[in-house]
Amino acid sequence: EVQLVESGGGLVQPGRSLKLSCVASGFTFSNYGMNWIRQAPGKGLEWVAYISSGSSYIYYAETVKGRFTISRDNAKNTLYLQMTSLRSEDTALYYCARELPGDCWGQGVMVTVSS
Amino acid sequence: DIVMTQTPSSQAVSAGEKVTMSCKSSQSLLYSENKKNYLAWYQQKPGQSPKLLISWASTRESGVPDRFIGSGSGTDFTLTISSVQAEDLAVYYCEQYYDTPFTFGSGTKLEIK
Secondary structure, eight states: OOEEEEEOOEEEOTTOOEEEEEEEESSOGGGSOEEEEEEOTTSOEEEEEEEOTTSOOEEEOTTTTTTEEEEEETTTTEEEEEEOSOOGGGOEEEEEEETTTTOEEOOOEEEEEOO | OOOEEEEOSEEEEOTTOOEEEEEEESSOOEETTTTEEOEEEEEEOTTSOOEEEEETTTEEOTTOOTTEEEEEETTEEEEEESSOOGGGOEEEEEEEOSSSSOEEOOOEEEEEO
16 A cells, blocks of 8 residues: 655744654555645645655745755665754645655644744 | 645635646746646645645556546646545645746645535
8 A cells, every 4th residue: 555654743932943854654665756745724725745766856936935945865765854954934734745646645744933 | 846736725616616726937837848737636634645646647547436637738737636536635736847846836725525
């Protein structure tokens, strides 16, 4: 069964950092591009970042460029999102999703930025 | 950035009825070299993660009921549910993956009368 499981979320103060992880199983992780997509409470979906299968291509939304870093470890079947200089507007449920378009999504991990 | 505009924002229909929802992009999503439209539709049921229904504007994903029909090309796209079922209660999003930043529409909330 194809599965994505996110972790690493929580409550963090503005300006601090947090690192999210997404562990993949049930498919050959190294063959697929991956995304982070977020959803603020009660709001719609916002694409955050994409990384290609071999990490050659990386793209970010302007709202996170320079603050967030997407990376992956294909040996560990794991996708990461390093988030720095967090702002209140980064508060959201963060999903990892496989490929473009996202044909498999995790259950999401909540990030709350508040003092 | 490509802006995705979905209408209506919400719609209430009775089970068995046909429903259509629109998604318009601010620029063409049709790639001339492969004649494909880089447009996807997702369904997000309450409390769940989004689920991919349709890719390439009209290709239904495996296991998606055939009452879900995607159509359109260029800048105008439609998702049709031919006979709505109670379990179709959800928010439906379109997404363009033609160019970065990949962008979503604001969603159409489908309510069942």
